[in-house]
Structure formats: structure tokens, C-alpha cells
Amino acid sequence: MKRAVALLGKELADLRLNPALFLPAALTGFVSILLPFFVAIVVPAFAGERLSDSSDFQIAVELYRVQPGLRDLSSEGAIQAWIFQQFLVLLILTPVAASMSVAAYSVIGEKQARTLEPLLATPLTTFELLAAKVAGALVPAVSLAVGCFVLYFAGVAAFAEPGVYQALLTPASLAIVFLLGPLAALVALQLAVCVSSRVNDVRSAQQIGALVVLPIAGLLVMQLTGSFLLTLPVIAALTVGLSIVNAALMMVGIALFDRESILTRWK
């Protein structure tokens, strides 16, 4: 694995020198963080109305009131906690968006820059090459997601009603950000790397890898409509499912990575 670590070091060094590559992902993360603050705090403040004045959110009040330890939350706080909880799913999008552009470029980029052939002429195995490419996209993506998570919770602690922060900081929230987020990102970027080693155009890889965004968006909608809630058992099941998908994708990636066709078919 020493060789994979060496290539990972190169990938990260290259990214440090090209921070613009992460700008779209950072923007996605920033918007993901900002959106619930607008809904829960900024809009009501400008409108001069409290969320608890509306009967639409009574379900949130009842949901939080029945949970031990959260009964002391004000009605406004319970609704804010519910909103911030639902939008937490958006934080899964941050690593996906962040990893996509990097992963999509990983193999095609090397080919276009004519750096792939010398790389393939080294003792580096296909597994080492793909592992380094995947990790090279995942590490910065997860770092960005963690940064967003910290900002999100700092914002909640600073601007939301008292007790909302504690209501949000649950094992489920942590699992969404630190387990589901990276695993979903891993699926996306492995897909992108697989595609990156088969197509001749970075855009194709990005578009196919972006398909992973669709289930995440679906998850958010289902959360908001209350038809599907990310409880701990659901998160555990998703974690197992995504882990299996990731292992399978790595094997598929190795099988699909055809050095010969990459060298001879692409121009």
C-alpha cells in the first residue's frame, strides 16, 4: 500500500495547488447550511411571526414533546429542531458534490495531461491506483463535510432557541454526517472513477456519478413529507447497504480498468 499512499500524497498535493476545483462543492455545502437557517430563523424574523404561530408545524412540537429530555423545549425550539434535523440530509450532498469533480477527472485527467502512461509503467497495481484515486477525492470531500457540520452546529448553537443544539446532536445526526455522508460520497466517486476509466470525457463521468444525488434528494423529500425518517435502525441498514455497494464497486472498478484500452483507444 506504500505506492497507493504515495499516489494519494500526490493527489492531495495537486488539490492543494488547485483549490478552485472545490469551489462548487464548497458552495453546495454553504447553501446546504444556509437554507434551514433561512427557513427556521431569518424568514420568521423578517415576517414578524413565530413558526409556532402556525398550526402546520404542530406535528414537530408533538414529536419532540414526547421524547424524554426534550420536553423542556419551547414550541418554537421544537419546530426549529425539527427543521434543522430534516435539512441535515443535505449535508450528505456536500461530500458527494465535492468528490464528484475530483473523481470524474481522476483517470481522464491523467490521460488528457499525458501523465497516465508513465504512471501505468510503474509497479503500481490497479487496486493501488484506484484506491489512491478514490481516497484522493474522498479525504478532501469528508473534510469539507466535517467543516460544514461544525459550521452548521455552531450556527444552531448561536442563533436557534435554547436547547435546539442539544436536541439535534444525537447519534442519528452524527451517523448521517459521519457515516452516510462519506459512504454515499464513496459510492458517487467510485462510480465516477469507474466511468472516468471508461469514457473519453470528464463531463460523462460527472453526469453519471451525479446520479447518486437523485436518491439523496429523494431521501430529503421523504423526510420532509414524513413518509420516511432516518432513524438509527434505518441509518444502520443504509450503512450496511452502502458498504456492500462500495465493496462491489471497487471490484467492478478493478475489472473495468483496462490499461490496454485506456492507452490504445483514447487519443
Add this chain to the structure above:
Amino acid sequence: MLTASHLSRRFGDRVAVDNLSFELAPGEIFALLGPNGAGKTTTLRMLAGLIAPSSGDIRIGGETLTRRNAPRLRQRIGLLTEAPGLWDRLSVRKNLEVYARFYDIERPERAVDEALDLFDIRNRAADPAAQLSKGLKQRVALARTLLHRPDAVLLDEPTSGLDPESARDVRELVLRLRGERRTVVLSTHNLDEVDRVADRVAVMRGRLVALDTPSALRARVFGARVRVVLATSEARFAATVNAAGFQDVRTTADGLSVGVDDPQSSAPEIVRRLVEAGAAIVSVTDEQPPLEDVYLRLLSEAQE
């Protein structure tokens, strides 16, 4: 050190390399010549274990190259690709360090320092590769190719697009590799370069057209000739040589060109006869037609 046996490679219906065989010794410089699309790069890629032959096999240090052992055997090969292939944003040093780690070199920093000194690029070590001239990039790529001290070095058009000074540096390096008993396979269009450095030449056009030393190829195509430069060129001297049994004698502006079977044994006889006839001899040389003429003749014969 490096053996190719009946090596063939097809891409669909197209035969890129057809039944190519050669055996290279340590310290030998072997040139692959041929027009574009003749299969030179494909041959180098097969030798480097990047693509598998459709048939035939490659042996590196006596071990047959397979898909399974290719990563290990690549440790013994250094491939300089046609483009330098440096990571533009990274510094020269970082480019070399990453490769040093790929090859599991024990003290990578030291190996990189040595390479920077050897190739006289230490003063540019901190510069991003993108800022280097083409010649310097090629020098860094060569340093990268040789970092792990490979037994066999495969060079794909190493002087293409370089200025004469840089090209000369590359040639000197190739000659130095011979001194270190490394086998060098050189793919090039530069016939002058081949003439200067190659021990043997393979002319390819998909299949092997000819394989021999440059002088043997010259002799094969044009026959061996001895060139005699005279202080005064007179027609009677041609007759003198002719009378000595040399049938193919041509008069040139400054002397004679004589077709011979073996220059080593014929030249003294020609000189003796000319001196006896009163000729003032300025010089006697083994006549070397340009390798380009040999190459073009071989290719046109192969096409017929």
C-alpha cells in the same frame, strides 16, 4: 537481458506488430526505426508490460513477462514515454519523489537529490513542472525514468522536439547507460542519433524489415565501399584499381569510390596499387552512405 520472441499484437483487424523477435544483451543500445504507425510504440509498450502481446512472449532477465508478474517486472524497466508526462502543478522534486516511492526506493529523498544533481536540474527543483522548457521537462522525465536504476531502459522518441544541445545531452546520457551495462531500446525517427549511439538497428513496418548493426545494414543495402581521396584525381587511377580486380570503381570529384567485399582486406591492396601508379593519397576511408538512404531503401524494398 531482454528477449522478444515472435511478438505480435493485433488491434481488431489491424496488425500493429507482426512476429518480431530479438535478443538484447546488457549494455546494448538497440534502435527501433520505422515510419509512423510502424509499431514502435506498441513494441515499447509490450516490452514495458503495459499491453500484452497477442502472441509471442517477452523475457526480462530470463523471466517471462505475464499479466500477473508485470507489476514486479516493471521494477526492472524504465519507460520514457513520448510526452514527458509530468504533473504540471507539482514541483520537479515532488514529481520525482512520488515516483521514487512507487519504486519502493529505500531513501527516496536521497535518490531524488542524486537524480537532480546527475541531470543538473537541482536549481529548478522547487519550480512547478509547468514552468520548465521542453528540454528541461524531458530531462526531468529522463531522471524519473532512471530513478530506480532499471536494467532495461525504453526510450520513446527521447529527442523529439529538443534543441540540438538538449538532444546531445540525451545522447550522452544514452551512451552513459551503455557504460553502466543497462540495455537501452530507443524508438526514434532521428537517423543521425541512431547512427551515433545504436549498436543494432531494427527497421520495422509492422513486421521486422531488417535487424543488424548500422554498418552491416549499409553493406547489405549498398555493399561495402572504400573511398580514396587523391591529391589529383586522374582517370588512369581508376583503370589501375580496376586492373587489380576491383570491378566496381567510380570516379568522384576528388578521387575514387571502390566497391569491395571486405574493406579491411581490400583497402591495403587498393592503396598499394595506387601508390605504385604514382597517386598521391590524401585519405582512405570506409565509405558510409547516410543511414537515411539505407533506411529508405529498406522500407521501399519491404513495400515492393
